[in-house]
Amino acid sequence: MGDSGSERERLMHGYEFYVDPSRCIGCQSCLNACEECETHRGQSMINFDFIDRKGTTASAAFVCWHCDEPTCAMVCPADAIKKGDDGVVQSSLKPRCIGCSNCVLACPFGIPKIFPEREQMMKCDMCYDRTSIGKRPMCATVCPSQALAYVRPEQIAWRREKPSNVFYFGKQRITTKVHVMVPANTESISLDVLDHIWEETYAALPEA
Amino acid sequence: MAEPPASSKTLLDRFGPHPAFVPTGGWQNESEHPAHRLVKTHCCFCGQQCGIQLKVRENQVIGFEPWEEFPFNHGMLCPKGVKRYLQGGHPDRLLDPLLREPNGFRAAGWDETLDFTARRLQEIQQKYGKDSVAIYGGASLISEKSYLLGKFARVALGTRHIDYNGRLCMVSAGTAYKLAFGVDRSPLPWSDIPKAQVILVAGANVAECAPITTDYIWRCRDGGGKLMVVDPRMTPICRNADVYLPVRPGTDLALYLGLLHVVLRDGLEKREFIDQYTTGFSAVAESVRVWDPRTVAEKTGVPPESIERAAHLFAKAERAIALHARGVEHQSKGVENCLALINLCLATGHIGREGAGCAMITGQGNGQGGREHGQKCDQLPGQRSISDPEARAHTAKVWGIAPEEIPQAGYSAVEIMEAIHRGEIKALLSCCFNPLVSLPDANFTHEALKKLEFFGVIDFFLSETAHYADVVLAGSLQEEEEGIGCTVEGRVIHIRKAVDPPGNAKGDTWIYCELAKRLGKAKYFPYHTTREIYEELREASHGGHADYYGITYEKIDQNLGVFWPCPSLDHPGTPRLFEDGRSYHPDGKHHFVVTEWRESGDPVSADYPVYLTTGRVVSQYLSGTQTRRIGALLKQYPNPRVEIHPRLAQQYGIADGDWVTVSSRRSQITLQAMVVRTIRPDTVFIPYHWPGDRSANRLTHRTLDPRSKIPEFKVSACQLQKVAGPAEWAIREAKGNA
Numbered sequence: 020m021g022d023s024g025s026e027r028e029r030l031m032h033g034y035e036f037y038v039d040p041s042r043c044i045g046c047q048s049c050l051n052a053c054e055e056c057e058t059h060r061g062q063s064m065i066n067f068d069f070i071d072r073k074g075t076t077a078s079a080a081f082v083c084w085h086c087d088e089p090t091c092a093m094v095c096p097a098d099a100i101k102k103g104d105d106g107v108v109q110s111s112l113k114p115r116c117i118g119c120s121n122c123v124l125a126c127p128f129g130i131p132k133i134f135p136e137r138e139q140m141m142k143c144d145m146c147y148d149r150t151s152i153g154k155r156p157m158c159a160t161v162c163p164s165q166a167l168a169y170v171r172p173e174q175i176a177w178r179r180e181k182p183s184n185v186f187y188f189g190k191q192r193i194t195t196k197v198h199v200m201v202p203a204n205t206e207s208i209s210l211d212v213l214d215h216i217w218e219e220t221y222a223a224l225p226e227a
Numbered sequence: 228m229a230e231p232p233a234s235s236k237t238l239l240d241r242f243g244p245h246p247a248f249v250p251t252g253g254w255q256n257e258s259e260h261p262a263h264r265l266v267k268t269h270c271c272f273c274g275q276q277c278g279i280q281l282k283v284r285e286n287q288v289i290g291f292e293p294w295e296e297f298p299f300n301h302g303m304l305c306p307k308g309v310k311r312y313l314q315g316g317h318p319d320r321l322l323d324p325l326l327r328e329p330n331g332f333r334a335a336g337w338d339e340t341l342d343f344t345a346r347r348l349q350e351i352q353q354k355y356g357k358d359s360v361a362i363y364g365g366a367s368l369i370s371e372k373s374y375l376l377g378k379f380a381r382v383a384l385g386t387r388h389i390d391y392n393g394r395l396c397m398v399s400a401g402t403a404y405k406l407a408f409g410v411d412r413s414p415l416p417w418s419d420i421p422k423a424q425v426i427l428v429a430g431a432n433v434a435e436c437a438p439i440t441t442d443y444i445w446r447c448r449d450g451g452g453k454l455m456v457v458d459p460r461m462t463p464i465c466r467n468a469d470v471y472l473p474v475r476p477g478t479d480l481a482l483y484l485g486l487l488h489v490v491l492r493d494g495l496e497k498r499e500f501i502d503q504y505t506t507g508f509s510a511v512a513e514s515v516r517v518w519d520p521r522t523v524a525e526k527t528g529v530p531p532e533s534i535e536r537a538a539h540l541f542a543k544a545e546r547a548i549a550l551h552a553r554g555v556e557h558q559s560k561g562v563e564n565c566l567a568l569i570n571l572c573l574a575t576g577h578i579g580r581e582g583a584g585c586a587m588i589t590g591q592g593n594g595q596g597g598r599e600h601g602q603k604c605d606q607l608p609g610q611r612s613i614s615d616p617e618a619r620a621h622t623a624k625v626w627g628i629a630p631e632e633i634p635q636a637g638y639s640a641v642e643i644m645e646a647i648h649r650g651e652i653k654a655l656l657s658c659c660f661n662p663l664v665s666l667p668d669a670n671f672t673h674e675a676l677k678k679l680e681f682f683g684v685i686d687f688f689l690s691e692t693a694h695y696a697d698v699v700l701a702g703s704l705q706e707e708e709e710g711i712g713c714t715v716e717g718r719v720i721h722i723r724k725a726v727d728p729p730g731n732a733k734g735d736t737w738i739y740c741e742l743a744k745r746l747g748k749a750k751y752f753p754y755h756t757t758r759e760i761y762e763e764l765r766e767a768s769h770g771g772h773a774d775y776y777g778i779t780y781e782k783i784d785q786n787l788g789v790f791w792p793c794p795s796l797d798h799p800g801t802p803r804l805f806e807d808g809r810s811y812h813p814d815g816k817h818h819f820v821v822t823e824w825r826e827s828g829d830p831v832s833a834d835y836p837v838y839l840t841t842g843r844v845v846s847q848y849l850s851g852t853q854t855r856r857i858g859a860l861l862k863q864y865p866n867p868r869v870e871i872h873p874r875l876a877q878q879y880g881i882a883d884g885d886w887v888t889v890s891s892r893r894s895q896i897t898l899q900a901m902v903v904r905t906i907r908p909d910t911v912f913i914p915y916h917w918p919g920d921r922s923a924n925r926l927t928h929r930t931l932d933p934r935s936k937i938p939e940f941k942v943s944a945c946q947l948q949k950v951a952g953p954a955e956w957a958i959r960e961a962k963g964n965a
Contacts, residue, residue, distance in 0.1 A: 042445050044434035044463040046845045051306040051859050055290060061254030073873075073883065074904050076434075076463040160293045160302040161309060163438035164445060179449045212461055212872065212907055215471045217530040221908045224874045 031150050036159065037175050037182055038081060039200035042166035045069060045078030049158035049167055056146065056157050064143040065158060066130060080167060082158060083108060083130045083143035084186075085196035091122035091131055091142075100140070106196040107147060111140040127188040145197075179203065229677055231694035233331040235919070241331070242689035243319035244851070248858030250289060251316030257282070257289055266725040267294055269712065270308040271367065271705035272848045274589035275300065275439045276714040277308055278787075281706060281725045288315040288706060288725055298787055299417065299714065305438035306846055310857045314704055315726060319688050319856055321701035322730025332689075332699065337731070337741070340698050344656070345745030347681040347697070348384065351654040357385045357634070361643045361652045364602035365659025366393035366591035367849075369710035369722050371760040372735045373593070374608060374767070375752075376658060377601025382626055382751050383743040387634035388652060390604040392660045392849075394640035397594050398603075398935040399561030400551065400587035406562070406820050407569045409811030410772045411610060412595065412717045413586035414578065414804040415548070416790065421446035422582030425540050425547040428456045429568055430479060430554020430941070434463035435845035437552070437588045437715070453544075455537050457482065458554060459840060460870070460912055461905035470537050473907055476838040477827040477942035478527040479555045482534065483567035484822070485523030488515040489538035490574055496542070497576030504808045507819035511570050514821045528907070542575045546582035553590060553842070557940040561932045563822035573817050579805035589715040591849065592705070596713030599773040599791075600764055605636040608764060609771020618771070625767045627751060639936035641666060641929055648675035656683040658702065658735060661690040664850035664918050667927035667938040670894050685738055687728075690852045691918040701732035708734045710757045711775075711783065716802075718788035719778050736760060769794070772811055827942040828930025835892060835944035837875065838910040841923045842941075851916035866957070867917050868901040871947075872908040876900065881949050888948045889913065891926035897954035911945065920956045 047067055054063040066081040089108045092100040099115035100122060102108045111122070118138040122131040131142045146156035154160070159169035168175065175182055180200035186193045213221060231238060250256060262282035270277045278297025282290040291312050293302030314320070323334035326343065351359055362380040364373055373391070380389035401411035408414070420426065420443035433440045441464060448454055448467060455470040456462070457479065465471050474482050490496055491512055501508050520531035541547045549572055555564035569585055577583040589595045600608040601622075608625075611618035613636050623630040638646055644666055646652040666672045676682065676695040684696040687704050709724040728734060736757055743752040754760050758780065769776035777793035778800070789800040809815040831838060846863035848854045855861055869887055881887055883902040888895050889911065898913065898921065906912055915923040930939045953961075 041467060042441075044438060044441055044845075046305050046434065046438050047863055048304060048306045048309055048438070051309045051863075052304070054859075055309065057258055060257065061249070073902060075466065076461060076905055077466060078463070155295075155302070157293075160295065161304040163300075163303045163305050164434070164441040165303070177449060179451075212473050212904060213874070215473050215530070215533070216907065217524045217528050221874050224908075225877055 031153050033171055034155070034169050035172055036082065036145060036156070036197040037168045037170065037200055038197060039166045039168070039180055040077070040079040041180060041200065041202070042164040043078045043080055044164045044166075045076060046163060047080070048161050048163055049080045052157045052161045056148070058148045059141060062134065062141065064132070064141065080158070081128065081130070082145065082156070082167065082197060084128050085145065087194045087196070090125050090127060094121045094125040096121060107145050108142070109144050110142050113139055116140055127186070127191065127193065232327050232329065235694070237331060238689070238694050244855040245319055246858035246861045247313050247317050247856060250313060251287060252289075260284060262289055265292055266706070266723050268706060268723040268725060269720055270304065271311055271592050272307040272854070273437065274591055274594040274715040275437055276592065276712055276720055277304055277439055279304060279308055281312060283725050286726045286729065288312045296787070299716070299718070300439045303439050303442060306860060306863065307848055307854060310859050313857045314853060315706070315729070317688075317856055320729060320732070321687055321689060321699065322732055324701050324731070325699040327697045337733070340700060341741050341745055344683045344698050344700070345742055347683075348654060348656065349746065351681055352384070355653050358387055358637070359652055360384055360386045360654045360656070361388035361638070361647070362386065363640065363643070363655060363657035363660040363662070364389065364391035364597070366391055366396060366594045366597035367705070368597055368659055368735065369593060369705060369708065369712055370596040370600055370764065371710040371757040372708070373597045373602045374600040374764045375736055375739050375760055377608070378626060378751070379739045379743060381633050382628060383746045383748040385632070385634060387637035388604065388643055388646070389602055389637060390640045390643055391597065391602045392640060392665060393591055393594055393598045393603070394936060395665055395938065395940070396553070396590045397556070397587065397598060399556035399932055399937045400565050401598065402562045402935040403565030403569060404587070407566060407573070407818050408805065410804065411598070412773070412791070412804065413589070413715060415584045415586055416716045416718070416802040417443050419582050419584065419803070420444060420548060421450060423447055423452055423544070423546045423548040425453045425455065425544040427537070427541055427547065427549040428454065428464065429549060429551040430457060430556070430564075431550055431552035431588050432458070432462040432554070432842060433550070433588070436590065436843050438845060440588065453540055455540065459838075459907045459910045470533060470540065472529045472533055472537060475528040475907065476840045476910055477558055479558070479564050480560055480567055480822060480824060481518060481523050481526040482529060483564065483571055484515045484518040485520055485534050486538040486541065487511070487567070487571050487574055488518045488523070489520060489535055490542045490571070491515065493539070495539070496574045500576035501574065504817055505573050505819055506814065506816045507821070508574070510821050511819040541571065546580065547575065547577045548583060549585040550588055551585070552588040554941060557937060558942055559828045559930045559932050559939045560822075560825050561937045562934045566820045567822045570819050570822070573819055578817065579803070579808060581803070593712040595715065595717060596711065596719070599713065600768060604639050607633070609768035610773040611771045621770060622767060625763065641931055641936060641938055644672055644675050645929070647679060650678060653679065654681040655679055656685070657692070658685040661692045661850035661852050663690075663692040664916070664922060664924065667924055667940060668893055668929045669922050669924045671929065685735055686852070687732065688852055688856065690850065700738050701728075701730070702735045702738060703728045703732065708736060708757050711761060711780070713791070714788070717790050719775065719783060719791055720788045721780050721783040828939050829892065829928040829943045831944040835946050837945050837947060839889065839891065839926060839943040839945040840910055840912050840941050841915045841927060842912065843916065844914045847914070847916040849916070855916065864914070867898055867914050867921050867923060869898045870901050870903055870906045870912040872904060872906050873902050874908040875911070876902045879947050879949055881947070886950045886953055888950050889926060889945050890948070891928070891943050891945045893928065894925040896920055896922065896925055897950060911947065915940070920954065
C-alpha cells in the first residue's frame with residue numbers, strides 16, 4: 020500500500036535524520052503521529068519537552084540518536100539490545116529483555132522506555148517498517164516545521180543551522196547516526212518580552 | 228425554544244464531548260484488519276487544507292497516511308491532521324435526526340424531522356414575513372455545500388439573512404483586499420514565501436494556527452531572509468525573529484502607519500511603481516505624516532528604534548512579504564489594519580512579483596472557498612456583490628428565477644444574533660456553526676437562543692449551541708461527500724468522498740434538497756450528486772472574480788490543485804495575482820486607502836486595567852465541537868489557562884497554577900494562571916475553544932468593525948483577582964461530570 024516500490028526504496032538510501040530544536044514549534048505532531056505507526060500503535064516513542072515554558076516557548080522533540088556505540092546496549096545484562104548494519108539501534112529483543120531498566124538509567128539522552136504491560140524496553144527504531152519499504156519515518160514526514168527531517172545531506176547543507184553528531188556527557192564522547200542542527204554562529208538569545216518593549220515603567224516593577 | 232430540554236449534565240452524558248483516545252476496534256484493529264484503500268484527500272481543519280490520505284476499511288476511516296506528493300505540505304501535518312480520522316467512528320457521532328421532547332431529545336425519522344422543519348419555517352415566515360428566518364452556514368463546509376446553502380436561503384426560503392462563521396475569521400482581510408485590489412484572495416502562492424528577503428508576520432500565530440506555514444518561513448530564513456513578528460505574545464515563531472515588535476493590543480494600526488511614515492520620511496518609497504500602478508497615494512502620505520516613531524511608540528509600546536529598523540528592512544528589501552491573520556483582523560478597525568499593511572506594500576512596490584506582496588492567512592477549513600460562492604450575506608456566487616444588478620441577473624439566470632426574486636443583502640453573523648435577541652428574527656437554521664462558543668459576549672448569545680420560536684441544526688456532533696435546538700438533522704463530515712475546497716493560497720482542491728455518512732446520518736446537500744422539496748422548491752434543487760451541484764457552481768461563478776468555470780474535479784486531480792481565477796477549460800489557473808500590474812478594479816489600479824485611528828470598543832480603564840486578548844492553541848480547532856472529542860488533542864491542552872507575565876502576576880499575588888477570576892464589563896470566568904515571560908505585562912491571553920464557564924467569549928464584547936462586521940476578539944478590558952480554590956467547572960470535571 021502507498022508509494023513503495025524499487026525506485027522509492029533506492030531513494031531512501033543516503034537519507035539521514037536531522038533534529039533541529041530551533042525549528043520546533045511545540046505542536047507535538049510527531050508525538051501524535053508516532054503512536055499511529057502500525058508496529059507499535061498506541062505507543063509513542065518520541066521524547067518531547069517544553070524546555071522552560073515560564074521563560075520561553077522553546078520546545079524540543081527528539082527521536083533516538085542511534086549512537087555509534089550505544090550505551091543502552093553496553094549496559095544490557097541480557098544482551099537484548101542490538102544495532103543493525105544500518106546503524107539503527109533496535110528496541111530490545113522480546114525473548115531476551117528482562118525489563119530491568121538498566122538502559123533507561125544509562126542512556127545519556129533519556130530515550131529508552133519500559134512498557135510494563137509488555138515487560139519490554141521499546142524505543143525509536145527510526146521507523147524501520149517504513150524506511151524498508153521506501154517511506155520516510157512518520158515523525159519526520161509529518162513535522163510541520165521540519166525540526167525533524169529525514170533528507171539527504173545535500174538538502175540539509177543550505178540550512179541556516181549546521182549538522183553535528185558529536186556529544187559530550189562529562190568525559191564520555193558520543194557520536195551518533197542522527198544529527199543535531201546547531202547555530203553556525205551562536206549568538207546570545209533574549210527570552211523576555213521586556214527586552215523588546217519600550218515602556219520603562221514595567222522594568223522597575225518587582226517580579227513574582 | 229427556551230432553555231435546553233434537559234440539564235447540561237444529561238445532554239453532555241449522552242452526546243458528549245467524550246474524548247476518544249483509541250480508534251474504533253482498538254489500537255491493534257488495523258494490523259488485524261488492514262485498510263482496503265487509501266483515499267487521497269485533504270484535512271478538514273484549517274485553511275491550509277493539507278493533503279492527507281485516509282485509510283478506509285469498509286465504511287470506516289481507520290487511520291491516515293501522509294500524502295507526500297501533494298505540493299503544499301509534502302506529507303506534513305499538524306496534530307489535528309494526524310488525529311482527524313478519529314471523528315468518523317466516534318461514539319458521540321449523531322446517527323439519527325433528533326427531535327426535542329420535554330425531557331431531552333429522541334431519535335426520529337427523516338420524514339418526521341424534515342416535515343417538521345419545513346412546516347415550522349413556513350409557519351414562521353407566513354406569520355412574520357420572509358426575513359424572520361435566518362440561516363447560519365459554516366466555513367468548514369465544502370464549497371458545494373456552502374454554494375447550495377446560499378441558494379437555499381435565497382431561493383427556497385427567500386430570506387435575505389444568511390451569513391456564516393467565516394464572519395469571525397476572514398472578513399476584515401476580504402473587505403480590505405476588495406477595497407485595495409477589487410478582489411478577495413491572497414495575491415501570492417505560498418511557494419513565494421521562501422523567496423522573500425524579508426517576511427513581516429503581523430498578528431499571526433503561525434506555529435499554532437497555520438503550522439505548515441512555519442516550514443515556508445524557516446526556509447526563507449535558511450536563504451538569509453529576515454523575519455519580523457508583530458504580536459503582544461512571543462508565539463513560537465518569535466524565538467527566531469530578527470525584529471520582534473510586541474505591540475499593545477488594539478494599536479497595530481498605529482504601528483503600520485508609523486512604518487509607512489518612516490518609509491516616506493526617508494524617501495524609501497517606489498515612486499515609479501506608485502505613479503504607474505496606483506491611485507490615492509498622496510492622501511495616504513499626508514495621513515501618516517503625524518505618525519512619527521516617537522508618537523507610535525507611545526501608542527503601541529514598541530520602541531522607536533524597532534519601528535525604524537522594521538521600516539528600513541521592509542522597504543529596502545527587493546522582495547518583502549507581509550503575512551497577516553486574526554491578530555490584526557479581529558479588531559473594530561480590522562479592515563484599517565489590513566489596509567495599512569497593503570498601503571505599506573504598495574508604497575514599497577511589494578506586490579504582483581515573485582517573493583513580494585501581502586497575504587492573508589485564511590483560518591477556517593474552507594475559509595477561502597466557503598466565502599466565495601454565496602453564503603456571505605452580501606455576496607452571490609463568484610464573489611459577486613448582491614447589490615450589483617448585473618451580478619443578480621447572471622445568478623438569477625443560472626438559478627432559473629427572476630433577478631428581483633433574489634433578496635437584497637442581509638445581516639452579518641453577529642447582527643443576526645442581535646436581531647434574534649430583539650425579536651426581529653424568529654427562526655434559525657444553522658449548519659456547522661457553534662455560536663454559543665464562537666460569538667462574542669456568550670451570555671448575550673445564550674439569551675438570544677432562548678428567544679427563538681424555532682431552531683433547527685444540521686450537524687454531525689451535538690454542539691453546545693445545538694442543546695437549544697428543536698430539531699437536529701444528522702449531517703455529514705467533510706470526508707462523507709465529494710466536492711471542492713479552496714486553500715489559503717487560492718488553490719482549488721478536490722475533497723474526495725471516503726465513506727458514506729454512518730447510521731441514518733445523511734449528506735448535508737441531501738438535507739438541503741429535501742427541505743427545499745418540502746418548501747415547494749424541488750425544481751430548483753434537482754441534484755443527485757454533489758458533482759451536479761459543482762457543475763452549476765462553475766456556471767454561477769463564471770465571469771465573477773472567483774471564476775471557477777475552467778476548473779473540473781479531473782483537472783484538479785491532474786494538477787494537484789488549480790488556482791482561481793480560471794475562466795476557461797484550457798486556462799492554467801492563476802497562482803499569483805496582479806503580475807501584469809493590474810488590479811481587479813475597473814480602473815486597473817491598486818488603490819491606496821486612507822485609514823483612520825479609532826480606539827477599541829472596550830477600552831481599558833481604572834476598573835478594568837488589563838488588556839484581554841483571545842486566540843487559539845495548536846491542538847484545538849475553532850469552537851472545539853470536533854477537536855474536544857479527540858482524546859489526544861484534548862490531553863495536549865485540556866482546559867483554557869490565562870497567560871500572565873510575572874510582572875503583572877506579582878501585582879495580584881498570582882503564582883503559576885493559581886486560580887484567577889478574570890472579569891470584563893460583561894461577565895467573569897475562573898481559570899488557572901500560566902505565568903510566562905512570553906506576553907506583554909499589560910495583557911492576558913485566553914484561548915477560546917471551550918464552552919460554558921470556561922468560555923473566553925463570555926468576556927468579549929460585540930463591537931464590530933463597521934465595514935467587515937468582524938467582532939473585536941483581540942481587544943477587551945478586564946480585571947484580575949486571585950481566588951482561593953478551583954473553579955466550579957474544575958470541581959465538576961474532577962467528579963467526572965463536566
